Every structure is written in structure tokens, then in C-alpha cells.
Amino acid sequence: xxxxxxxxxxxxxxxxxxxxxxxxxxxxxSLSTALLVGTGSILSAPLIFVVPAPASESWPYLVxxxxxxxxxxxxxxxxxxxxxxxxxYPLMRGLPPMLVACAxxxxxxxxxxxxxxxxxxxxxxxxxxxxxxxxxxxxxxGRSTGFAVTIALLIAAYxxxxxxxxxxxxxxxxxxxxxxxxxxxxxxxxVVARHPGEILQQLRPHAARAITxxxxxxxxxxxxxxxxxxxxxxxxxxxxxxxVIFAAIIGAMLLKEPFGAERVAGACIVVLGVALLKL
Numbered sequence: 001x002x003x004x005x006x007x008x009x010x011x012x013x014x015x016x017x018x019x020x021x022x023x024x025x026x027x028x029x030s031l032s033t034a035l036l037v038g039t040g041s042i043l044s045a046p047l048i049f050v051v052p053a054p055a056s057e058s059w060p061y062l063v064x065x066x067x068x069x070x071x072x073x074x075x076x077x078x079x080x081x082x083x084x085x086x087x088x089y090p091l092m093r094g095l096p097p098m099l100v101a102c103a104x105x106x107x108x109x110x111x112x113x114x115x116x117x118x119x120x121x122x123x124x125x126x127x128x129x130x131x132x133x134x135x136x137x138x139x140x141x142g143r144s145t146g147f148a149v150t151i152a153l154l155i156a157a158y159x160x161x162x163x164x165x166x167x168x169x170x171x172x173x174x175x176x177x178x179x180x181x182x183x184x185x186x187x188x189x190x191v192v193a194r195h196p197g198e199i200l201q202q203l204r205p206h207a208a209r210a211i212t213x214x215x216x217x218x219x220x221x222x223x224x225x226x227x228x229x230x231x232x233x234x235x236x237x238x239x240x241x242x243x244v245i246f247a248a249i250i251g252a253m254l255l256k257e258p259f260g261a262e263r264v265a266g267a268c269i270v271v272l273g274v275a276l277l278k279l
Contacts (some may be wrong), residue, residue: 001231001277003238008223011238013243015220017276019213020243023076031198033073034191035222037205039214041184047177052196054178061165062178068158069183075151091148092128100163101157101234102195107160108233115276123273127244129266156251162225163233167250172225180218233275242270 023032054062076092101120162179170173227236245267 001235005227005231006239006274006278009227009239011143012220012223012227014246015216015223015239016270017243017246017250018115018222019216020089021254022213022216030078030191031195032206032210034074034188035210036213036217037073038184038188038260039210040180040183041188041217043211043214044177044218048174048181051174052171054165054171054174056068056119057278058165058169058175061161062175062182065161065165065179066182068161068267069179072151072154072158074186075147075154076146087234091128091145092151094124094158095131095149095152096156096242097127097234098124099153100159100237103156103160104232104234107216108164108266116232116235119276119278120234120274121273123238123270124240125274126266126269126271127275129240129269130244130248130263141161159237160233163228166225172229173222176225177217177224180221180227189211194251239277240272243275245270 008178019036023036039074097120162175166172167177224240248263248267
């Protein structure tokens with residue numbers, strides 16, 4: 001993987017951690033998720049007419065990704081209500097790289113070297129360590145862990161689907177804008193219907209947060225989609241999960257969540273995993 005791709009994916013990781021922190025900091029994560037997704041759809045709407053249409057071969061992947069994202073959006077808000085960002089987020093992000101790498105062996109033609117396998121495994125261990133993996137083995141966090149593991153499976157699924165879809169589309173931006181445009185339905189209307197009137201109350205004080213989160217979300221995922229057309233999908237998926245370091249720092253500095261020696265050690269393991277990916 002080139003230095004340029006590595007730097008851009010690291011930037012995407014920072015963006016991803018930032019918009020997740022915005023969700024966690026909101027008083028109602030489900031409404032905030034709907035507001036962010038809806039805003040992203042509105043922002044993407046005019047852009048689908050600017051970029052070329054995705055190749056027809058990519059549309060089945062767009063439809064599949066749309067379906068997985070509906071479940072993902074519904075569960076991510078619940079997960080954040082059940083556990084702190086520094087625990088829930090790493091667990092959701094630590095498992096997918098290994099799952100994507102294993103699945104990619106069977107469905108992709110990417111060349112996976114021993115160093116890449118080592119890097120993916122090491123980085124995933126570091127991510128889980130940041131989230132308190134050793135503590136989780138001793139005393140599982142119940143429903144919070146269940147939500148996070150389920151979301152990890154969904155993340156692995158849509159990462160694999162979107163990686164293949166972006167390659168088939170011929171243009172990563174085309175695939176990405178169409179995905180962001182369509183995923184708002186039916187999730188956003190369902191959430192609005194369940195909370196009549198509350199969405200407007202949420203919009204007034206948090207409009208800037210919704211726009212900022214949507215822009216960060218779109219930009220981060222467009223970078224990742226492009227990177228997956230240029231480099232092995234497993235490597236990009238793993239490198240993207242360095243976002244947990246940023247999430248842990250944001251959680252400690254802004255949300256007053258603990259950041260101790262265990263998370264420092266996990267961050268060092270993540271850095272080692274990144275180094276192995278570059279070999």
C-alpha cells in the first residue's frame with residue numbers, strides 16, 4: 001500500500017471517529033443517527049447528477065449494502081446507549097478486519113501476503129485491547145457486547161460488499177454518493193414516525209452537528225471506497241480501524257471517559273499492526 005493511500009485512510013479514520021463521537025455526545029443517539037443519515041442523503045442528492053452513473057454490475061452490491069446498512073443504523077444507536085464510546089466503538093471495529101480478510105480469500109482475487117495477515121491480526125488485537133478485551137473476557141458487558149459484536153458482523157458484511165461494489169462501479173465516488181443517497185430510506189422516516197415532533201426539537205440545536213457529521217461520514221467513506229479500488233481490501237479495512245485510537249482520545253478528552261495504561265498498550269499494538277501492513 002502506498003504512502004498516499006495510507007495517509008488518506010488514516011485521515012478517513014480520524015473523520016470516522018469524529019462523527020461517531022458526535023453521535024455519542026448527543027442526548028438521543030437514535031434521533032441523531034437518523035438526522036445524520038438524512039442530512040447525508042440530502043447532501044448527496046445533487047452530487048449523483050455530477051458524477052457518472054455506477055456501472056450496472058455494481059447495482060446488486062448497492063442494493064445489498066443498502067439492506068445491511070438499514071440494520072446497522074438501527075443497532076448502532078442502541079449500542080451507544082448501552083456502553084461508553086471507548087468500549088463499544090473498539091469492539092465494533094476490532095473484529096471486522098479479520099472477518100473481511102478471511103472472507104476475501106474466497107471471494108476476491110486480492111493477493112494476501114503473510115505480512116498482511118500478520119498486520120490485520122495484530123491491528124485487530126490492538127483495537128480489541130483498547131476496548132478492554134481482557135476485561136471483557138473476565139466480565140462480559142452483557143447487552144452492550146452483544147450489540148457491538150452484531151454490529152461488527154454487519155460492518156464486515158457491508159465493507160466486503162462495498163469493496164467489491166466500488167470496484168465494479170468503475171468510479172468509487174459514484175458508488176458512494178448513490179449509497180448515501182439511498183440508505184436514508186426507510187430508516188429515517190421510520191425513526192421520525194416513532195418520535196413525532198422530536199426530530200424538529202433535535203434539528204434546531206443540532207443542525208450544525210448533523211451537517212458536520214454527515215460531511216465527515218461521506219468524506220471518510222468515499223476515501224475508503226477509493227482506497228479499496230487501489231489496494232487490497234483487507235489492508236484498507238484494517239488500516240481504517242486505527243480510528244479507535246482517535247475515538248479513545250476523543251472519548252477521554254471531550255466525553256470524560258477513562259484512558260489508562262491498557263488503552264495505551266492497545267494503541268501501541270495498533271501502531272505495530274500498521275507497520276506490518278507496510279511491509
